[in-house]
Amino acid sequence: MAAMALSATIAVAASPGDRTVQALMDGWVDPSADALWAAVGEVQTRDGLHVRAPRSDVAWRRLRARADRLVAGARRLALARTAGGEGHGLADASTPGTRTAAQITADIQADPARFAAAAGRLERAGLDAATAIDRKDPRALTSAGATIDAACEACHAAYWYPRTPPAPLPPDEDFARSATAP
Numbered sequence: 001m002a003a004m005a006l007s008a009t010i011a012v013a014a015s016p017g018d019r020t021v022q023a024l025m026d027g028w029v030d031p032s033a034d035a036l037w038a039a040v041g042e043v044q045t046r047d048g049l050h051v052r053a054p055r056s057d058v059a060w061r062r063l064r065a066r067a068d069r070l071v072a073g074a075r076r077l078a079l080a081r082t083a084g085g086e087g088h089g090l091a092d093a094s095t096p097g098t099r100t101a102a103q104i105t106a107d108i109q110a111d112p113a114r115f116a117a118a119a120g121r122l123e124r125a126g127l128d129a130a131t132a133i134d135r136k137d138p139r140a141l142t143s144a145g146a147t148i149d150a151a152c153e154a155c156h157a158a159y160w161y162p163r164t165p166p167a168p169l170p171p172d173e174d175f176a177r178s179a180t181a182p
């Protein structure tokens with residue numbers, strides 16, 4: 001009985017739903033990062049610069065839970081090997097040149113360590129956010145938020161966004177003309 005219960009738990013933990021990049025983005029990474037970004041910031045008003053920040057211990061604690069979930073999501077992401085769940089279209093799929101789930105999956109599987117390294121950057125930025133939250137330091141959290149954003153964008157640019165097509169090699173004739181043009 002105990003063994004059965006255990007294997008059932010493992011089956012749930014390893015359900016494909018939480019293992020695709022898409023599921024991790026939508027369920028773990030994106031909402032957690034959004035909460036961190038929304039919690040702090042600088043607002044310029046007529047009276048001067050105001051720093052937005054959580055106002056109570058409870059609010060800081062809630063934010064810490066968001067940072068923890070971002071870090072946990074990044075750790076899961078490092079182990080992810082497929083982009084989208086079966087039958088799920090990826091966001092932005094209609095933008096020409098956006099890489100398909102199959103292409104992204106192939107890129108990840110060709111070099112899983114590279115993908116894990118990109119996820120590792122997000123994990124470290126999430127840990128910086130957690131430290132800033134523990135110190136109740138809005139400026140440090142804003143700065144960790146910027147690093148989080150950079151980690152998102154770097155991975156998206158490498159795996160997801162359209163790639164600039166390589167410049168075509170000019171035909172011999174044109175090459176000779178353009179190379180010798182005054």
Ligand code: HEC
Nearest residue numbers: 021022025030033083090091118119122151152155159160
């Ligand atoms: C290690 C790589 C990696 C990191 C880091 C990463 N992403 Fe992604 N993300 C992807 C890939 C690959 C896709 C496109 C494929 C997909 O949707 O599964 C994607 C897609 C998404 C999507 C669209 C999901 C959908 O439904 O199609 C959102 C939203 C998103 N990312 C948000 C974020 C945010 C916010 C961060 C940072 C806090 C982040 N991602 C960090 C790899 C990453």
